[in-house]
Amino acid sequence: MKNDIYRTKITELLRFADITVDGKQPYDIQIHHPDFFKRVIGQGSLGLGEAYMDGWWQCEQLDEFIYRALTARLQTKITTLKDKLFYVYAHFINRQTGKKAFEVGSQHYDVGNDLYERMLDKRMIYTCGYWQDANDLDQAQEHKLELVCRKLKLQPGMRVLDIGCGWGGAARYMAEKYDVEVLGISVSQEQVDLANAQSDGFNVSFEFADYRDLNQSFDRVFSLGMFEHVGYKNYADYFKVVDRCLNDGGLFLLHTIGFQYTSEKVDPWIERYIFPNSILPSAELISKHSAPYFKLEDWHNFGLDYVKTLHAWDQNISAAWSELPNYDDEFQRKWHYYLMCCAGSFKACNNHLWQIVFSKGEKDEPYQAVRSAVTG
Numbered sequence: 001m002k003n004d005i006y007r008t009k010i011t012e013l014l015r016f017a018d019i020t021v022d023g024k025q026p027y028d029i030q031i032h033h034p035d036f037f038k039r040v041i042g043q044g045s046l047g048l049g050e051a052y053m054d055g056w057w058q059c060e061q062l063d064e065f066i067y068r069a070l071t072a073r074l075q076t077k078i079t080t081l082k083d084k085l086f087y088v089y090a091h092f093i094n095r096q097t098g099k100k101a102f103e104v105g106s107q108h109y110d111v112g113n114d115l116y117e118r119m120l121d122k123r124m125i126y127t128c129g130y131w132q133d134a135n136d137l138d139q140a141q142e143h144k145l146e147l148v149c150r151k152l153k154l155q156p157g158m159r160v161l162d163i164g165c166g167w168g169g170a171a172r173y174m175a176e177k178y179d180v181e182v183l184g185i186s187v188s189q190e191q192v193d194l195a196n197a198q199s200d201g202f203n204v205s206f207e208f209a210d211y212r213d214l215n216q217s218f219d220r221v222f223s224l225g226m227f228e229h230v231g232y233k234n235y236a237d238y239f240k241v242v243d244r245c246l247n248d249g250g251l252f253l254l255h256t257i258g259f260q261y262t263s264e265k266v267d268p269w270i271e272r273y274i275f276p277n278s279i280l281p282s283a284e285l286i287s288k289h290s291a292p293y294f295k296l297e298d299w300h301n302f303g304l305d306y307v308k309t310l311h312a313w314d315q316n317i318s319a320a321w322s323e324l325p326n327y328d329d330e331f332q333r334k335w336h337y338y339l340m341c342c343a344g345s346f347k348a349c350n351n352h353l354w355q356i357v358f359s360k361g362e363k364d365e366p367y368q369a370v371r372s373a374v375t376g
Helices: 002-015 036-053 062-071 081-092 103-109 113-119 137-152 169-178 189-197 232-245 268-273 283-290 305-319 329-347
Strands: 159-163 181-186 204-208 218-224 246-259 295-301 351-359
Touching: 002 036, 036 268, 036 329, 062 305, 062 329, 103 189, 113 305, 137 169, 137 218, 137 246, 137 305, 137 351, 159 169, 169 181, 169 204, 181 189, 189 204, 218 232, 232 246, 232 283, 246 283, 268 329, 283 295, 283 351, 305 329, 305 351, 329 351
Parallel strands: 159 181, 159 218, 181 204, 218 246
Antiparallel strands: 246 351, 295 351
């Protein structure tokens, strides 16, 4: 009897998003377990994601399902006690301290280089591509790297810092194309080991370190997809570190996913299974905490490019799944759910992708914004 009540409530909620339970549209949800509705009512987004991992439901176009649910703001209509307790915990506890900084590295980025080698482009760039004038993922990521280099106004001989270097693809690109020296840091040992192994002959180096440990001088600083792990309680310290490392007259490029509003909330499923101790910044908080140190020169939003990027990653993983015997079916469902949830969120403009350029000190000439990554 209770299952019927739960089913009725979820069915009515989904109608606000034009989603039908066991419907015929590709974004409709197909239920495979009778306790699905009770689980979602009791556990909210965490229960929804875990039920998908367990095979309790399916959806042909999962990103479209998420897009419709977010656009209809269904996430505000089911808030569980666990959700509320987590938000209280997040408010009072700094979940991104130095000791905790390495947790996301071990849980997410160290999950397996074999997985990322098959999912990502040839340079293994694990951030949003720039799809203007690009025909495929390799081009989109090369265009993104070129865009970053042009925004930083790189010149031969410069010393560059890469905060959150991944597997070193961006650093190697800069060293090869622009004749600069790059130091990259990461909280993932697997990333650092592979980056160093692939960088013979390049003027680059990589260290397993937290940004708070930095105390060197650089002409340019950039960070691609790391700021999401800093945490709003640490934004002031983060910008202070960048200021400490950046020479006068230098430029700093921050490439980060951003959230539409200032919020202490995080998705419980993403927190538990994908990015522990992470939270998306808002434009308000970035501006507030960077202002004491830097002048804002440019703010570029191309969040919809992440939809294409995430789909490309998902397609790569699906095509190569037979080559990944170390990951079970539950992991495959988890990974697909992660990628498509993110795609749906970007499509709904719930999330944004920002490239922000800051300058420090006096400049010889006005900063010229860049949007093109190709010549001609």
